Amino acid sequence: MKWDALEEEPCSLARTVAVIGDRWSLLILRECFLRIRRFDDFQASLGITRHLLADRLKKLVRFGVLRKIPYQESPKRYEYILTQKGLDLYPVIMSIVHWGDTHMVDARGRPMLHEHKNCHKMFDPVMVCSECGEPLSAKAVHVHRGPGARQSSPVHAKAQERGKRVAEPG
Amino acid sequence: MKWDALEEEPCSLARTVAVIGDRWSLLILRECFLRIRRFDDFQASLGITRHLLADRLKKLVRFGVLRKIPYQESPKRYEYILTQKGLDLYPVIMSIVHWGDTHMVDARGRPMLHEHKNCHKMFDPVMVCSECGEPLSAKAVHVHRGPGARQSSPVHAKAQERGKRVAEPG
DNA sequence: ACCTTAAGTTCTATTTTAGAACTGTCAATA
DNA sequence: TATTGACAGTTCTAAAATAGAACTTAAGGT
Numbered sequence: 417m418k419w420d421a422l423e424e425e426p427c428s429l430a431r432t433v434a435v436i437g438d439r440w441s442l443l444i445l446r447e448c449f450l451r452i453r454r455f456d457d458f459q460a461s462l463g464i465t466r467h468l469l470a471d472r473l474k475k476l477v478r479f480g481v482l483r484k485i486p487y488q489e490s491p492k493r494y495e496y497i498l499t500q501k502g503l504d505l506y507p508v509i510m511s512i513v514h515w516g517d518t519h520m521v522d523a524r525g526r527p528m529l530h531e532h533k534n535c536h537k538m539f540d541p542v543m544v545c546s547e548c549g550e551p552l553s554a555k556a557v558h559v560h561r562g563p564g565a566r567q568s569s570p571v572h573a574k575a576q577e578r579g580k581r582v583a584e585p586g
Numbered sequence: 587m588k589w590d591a592l593e594e595e596p597c598s599l600a601r602t603v604a605v606i607g608d609r610w611s612l613l614i615l616r617e618c619f620l621r622i623r624r625f626d627d628f629q630a631s632l633g634i635t636r637h638l639l640a641d642r643l644k645k646l647v648r649f650g651v652l653r654k655i656p657y658q659e660s661p662k663r664y665e666y667i668l669t670q671k672g673l674d675l676y677p678v679i680m681s682i683v684h685w686g687d688t689h690m691v692d693a694r695g696r697p698m699l700h701e702h703k704n705c706h707k708m709f710d711p712v713m714v715c716s717e718c719g720e721p722l723s724a725k726a727v728h729v730h731r732g733p734g735a736r737q738s739s740p741v742h743a744k745a746q747e748r749g750k751r752v753a754e755p756g
Numbered sequence: 757a758c759c760t761t762a763a764g765t766t767c768t769a770t771t772t773t774a775g776a777a778c779t780g781t782c783a784a785t786a
Numbered sequence: 787t788a789t790t791g792a793c794a795g796t797t798c799t800a801a802a803a804t805a806g807a808a809c810t811t812a813a814g815g816t
């Protein structure tokens with residue numbers, strides 16, 4: 417499968433993965449949320465090759481996640497800052513960080529702590545239902561085909577059929 | 587940077603990216619949450635090459651995200667199912683899907699809708715603070731170094747210093 | 757003149773991925 | 787009995803992506 421094909425898939429996960437679904441893009445976004453904005457700063461803090469950094473920044477700008485803002489003339493220099501579309505990736509970044517905090521820490525504990533300026537406490541992010549406010553789990557959610565769906569997949573139908581005869585996952 | 591180095595970084599995002607930070611792992615996980623469990627079903631529904639699928643499944647099992655469960659003897663066959671560690675990735679998957687629903691849909695609308703069995707309504711996932719319950723945004727969060735942190739980076743210090751003299755992001 | 761900062765671009769070598777074919781086991785079918 | 791099909795991989799070569807280092811361009815400072 418080509419990257420371009422991913423963008424066209426009738427699946428919001430696949431389309432998002434087409435934008436941020438590689439290790440460097442996610443790490444670049446981490447730096448953006450930590451207020452890194454300039455080419456050499458990204459390069460120094462990530463250890464990414466300059467070639468790939470230029471490529472990924474271009475891609476994130478093309479998708480409207482970052483925007484180039486001039487910060488000096490002659491020679492013209494730009495900073496890469498998050499657009500609103502980019503800022504909206506915060507839940508993605510935070511849920512990834514939280515999973516790492518839960519399942520990948522070593523004996524020394526968490527590398528970073530997060531304080532909510534609203535309540536002045538250290539917090540964890542919790543994903544809740546927009547309608548009833550209860551925390552979400554995979555088992556409490558039922559998936560329906562939406563208006564942008566493609567015809568249903570025979571593979572999924574077959575697997576679902578089998579699923580009725582065997583134990584539940586988990 | 588090598589993949590192995592990512593696992594060792596004192597950063598929960600980097601460590602998580604070492605596990606799920608490539609396009610195929612995320613797509614495989616999508617299928618897992620849609621109840622796909624078997625090798626050929628993954629292969630048929632994703633179009634991934636068999637070589638890479640075998641490699642990624644092995645990796646996800648090694649990290650404890652999936653578990654191999656025998657479903658028949660002679661020839662011995664296994665299903666790949668999510669462990670609790672894997673089920674805990676649900677907020678990651680859902681936040682990615684929600685960003686795609688918000689920013690990457692075409693004119694036809696969302697490919698999938700999600701119903702909460704708890705309240706029987708179609709919902710969006712919302713990320714809130716575990717302490718005060720308010721929705722989270724990047725600007726309302728302050729980051730502190732935790733016990734597992736490394737010495738602070740000169741790059742971040744420099745960028746932060748510069749940040750005080752220029753406009754805020756966004 | 758020479759060094760530094762900054763943001764890239766270019767180059768070759770290595771690694772990863774795509775795509776297709778092949779292997780091994782067993783069950784069901786002709 | 788021979789053949790076909792399901793299933794879960796492995797093996798192969800060619801193409802693509804990445805690593806790592808050097809180079810370029812344009813200015814400012816000493």
